[in-house]
Amino acid sequence: MDDTIEITLTVNGETVTRRTSPRQHLVDFLRGELGLTGSHVGCEHGVCGACTIRLDGRAVRGCLTLAVQADGARVETIEGLTESSEISDLQRLFVERNAAQCGYCTPGMLLTAAELVAAGQAMPRAAIRDFMSGNYCRCTGYQAIIDAIEHVLEARFGAPAKEEG
Amino acid sequence: MKPYPFKYVRAEGLAAVFQQFEEHGDDAQVLAGGQSLMPVLNMRLSAPRVLVDINRIEELRGIALDGGEVRIGALTRHREVLESEVVRTHLPLLAEAMPHVAHVAVRNRGTLGGSLALADPAAEMPACAVALGATLVLRSAAGERTVAAEDFYQGLYETERRPDEVLTEARYPIAGPGYHGAFQEFARRQGDFAVVGVAARGRVESGVLSELRLVYFGCEGHARLARQTALAAEAGGRPYTPQVFAALKDALAEELDPMENMHGSRATKLHMAQTLTGRALQALLARAGGAVHG
Numbered sequence: 001m002d003d004t005i006e007i008t009l010t011v012n013g014e015t016v017t018r019r020t021s022p023r024q025h026l027v028d029f030l031r032g033e034l035g036l037t038g039s040h041v042g043c044e045h046g047v048c049g050a051c052t053i054r055l056d057g058r059a060v061r062g063c064l065t066l067a068v069q070a071d072g073a074r075v076e077t078i079e080g081l082t083e084s085s086e087i088s089d090l091q092r093l094f095v096e097r098n099a100a101q102c103g104y105c106t107p108g109m110l111l112t113a114a115e116l117v118a119a120g121q122a123m124p125r126a127a128i129r130d131f132m133s134g135n136y137c138r139c140t141g142y143q144a145i146i147d148a149i150e151h152v153l154e155a156r157f158g159a160p161a162k163e164e165g
Numbered sequence: 166m167k168p169y170p171f172k173y174v175r176a177e178g179l180a181a182v183f184q185q186f187e188e189h190g191d192d193a194q195v196l197a198g199g200q201s202l203m204p205v206l207n208m209r210l211s212a213p214r215v216l217v218d219i220n221r222i223e224e225l226r227g228i229a230l231d232g233g234e235v236r237i238g239a240l241t242r243h244r245e246v247l248e249s250e251v252v253r254t255h256l257p258l259l260a261e262a263m264p265h266v267a268h269v270a271v272r273n274r275g276t277l278g279g280s281l282a283l284a285d286p287a288a289e290m291p292a293c294a295v296a297l298g299a300t301l302v303l304r305s306a307a308g309e310r311t312v313a314a315e316d317f318y319q320g321l322y323e324t325e326r327r328p329d330e331v332l333t334e335a336r337y338p339i340a341g342p343g344y345h346g347a348f349q350e351f352a353r354r355q356g357d358f359a360v361v362g363v364a365a366r367g368r369v370e371s372g373v374l375s376e377l378r379l380v381y382f383g384c385e386g387h388a389r390l391a392r393q394t395a396l397a398a399e400a401g402g403r404p405y406t407p408q409v410f411a412a413l414k415d416a417l418a419e420e421l422d423p424m425e426n427m428h429g430s431r432a433t434k435l436h437m438a439q440t441l442t443g444r445a446l447q448a449l450l451a452r453a454g455g456a457v458h459g
């Protein structure tokens with residue numbers, strides 16, 4: 001019943017083919033089969049966001065997608081985003097603002113924030129908070145994380161239009 | 166935790182889904198966005214023997230204007246609904262409610278059909294479907310049938326859908342001029358399931374409400390259409406005033422029976438439902454450009 005299935009996908013730009021058990025979710029696959037341990041496993045029920053990765057260009061929960069479902073897909077992880085320098089300003093600001101302490105939530109935070117940055121516009125602080133609401137951090141108290149993202153958005157796109165708080 | 170083992174079948178079309186239903190009966194379960202099903206499997210609260218992945222069935226995707234209706238395929242992701250120009254223009258209530266459905270990464274993957282089929286008592290989309298008078302389309306090997314959203318929801322996670330049916334589409338009628346919607350929700354945090362919420366839709370003429378539909382979620386076992394409360398708000402054709410609001414609160418206390426849970430007692434939830442109804446009606450009247458009273 002637990003027969004493995006062969007899948008082929010692109011991970012951080014490289015094509016990989018592996019066999020996987022149907023019940024293995026995508027983060028376990030990335031960590032266990034490919035050794036990409038940047039994506040973390042927290043709650044495994046969609047609540048904490050530590051497992052956030054990019055699937056076909058969009059941030060998703062790695063624990064709520066099966067590896068078999070990623071057959072033919074394009075997957076990106078924090079390792080890939082780091083290598084491409086796509087979010088090097090975000091990463092630098094996370095360090096400067098002390099937005100990473102134990103670091104467990106950080107890859108997920110960065111992947112979610114990357115989607116916000118990719119949207120290409122400045123945002124008021126409250127909207128950044130709403131956007132980041134699906135990622136838990138047990139260390140920083142969030143302020144430093146929002147500071148870092150706010151700074152990057154302003155540096156890239158200018159100050160947000162002042163209308164809502 | 167990890168799920169119990171299951172067989173995985175990727176369906177390329179609906180026929181393949183029906184075949185799995187035929188072979189495995191209740192042991193086969195549809196996997197759409199997986200944003201509600203996967204947590205349940207990971208926690209081993211459920212153990213279907215066969216998962217039928219419908220994510221590659223193209224005919225289940227898309228948003229289309231079709232005569233007097235907006236048709237949304239079951240596999241359309243929450244994000245696609247949120248970003249749709251057609252939805253924003255013709256179903257502003259859906260566009261207003263969708264940011265309250267979970268968080269970005271969950272909306273990128275979760276589907277409208279999954280949300281409507283699951284029937285979580287605190288979910289936004291079932292309530293909006295009932296408020297907007299939507300029709301749900303169900304298909305099985307035997308053929309297709311349609312069910313009005315307000316008849317679809319029967320109880321706690323209980324719907325009109327038979328185990329051998331796939332929800333293929335939701336059809337939302339486009340309202341004419343004079344109709345307005347409003348959505349109010351109280352949640353602990355942006356994107357969390359509602360503690361209490363209300364989806365409202367009605368007609369406004371010179372500050373007078375008619376054809377009002379008030380649907381509550383996070384209260385009873387399923388999205389609850391409160392007809393008596395709507396009648397009280399319509400006040401026999403008189404304009405909406407603080408006196409009407411007082412009468413409406415009494416009617417809601419009679420009609421709505423909120424479930425007590427970790428978020429609050431029956432009394433707390435009723436109070437929230439009353440307050441949110443007041444805010445929703447204010448917003449609805451304001452959108453109609455009418456006078457707004459406290």
Ligand SMILES: Cc1cc2nc3c(=O)[nH]c(=O)nc-3n(C[C@H](O)[C@H](O)[C@H](O)COP(=O)(O)OP(=O)(O)OC[C@H]3O[C@@H](n4cnc5c(N)ncnc54)[C@H](O)[C@@H]3O)c2cc1C
Nearest residue numbers: 046197198199200201202267275276279280288332357358
């Ligand atoms: C952290 C978190 C927060 C969330 N917050 C909210 C929230 O605030 N509000 C909210 O409404 N939801 C919320 N959700 C749930 C989310 O909206 C889900 O996407 C949705 O409930 C189910 O859609 P899905 O496509 O993911 O379905 P799945 O998880 O794939 O399926 C759910 C159920 O529906 C059945 N099913 C799915 N599609 C069909 C179909 N077409 N025909 C027949 N049966 C079908 C499946 O067999 C399964 O039983 C949250 C989820 C998470 C993880």
Ligand code: FES
Nearest residue numbers: 042043044049063
């Ligand atoms: S591990 Fe996936 S959301 Fe927590």
Ligand code: FES
Nearest residue numbers: 101102137138139
């Ligand atoms: S830095 Fe420790 S959980 Fe966020």
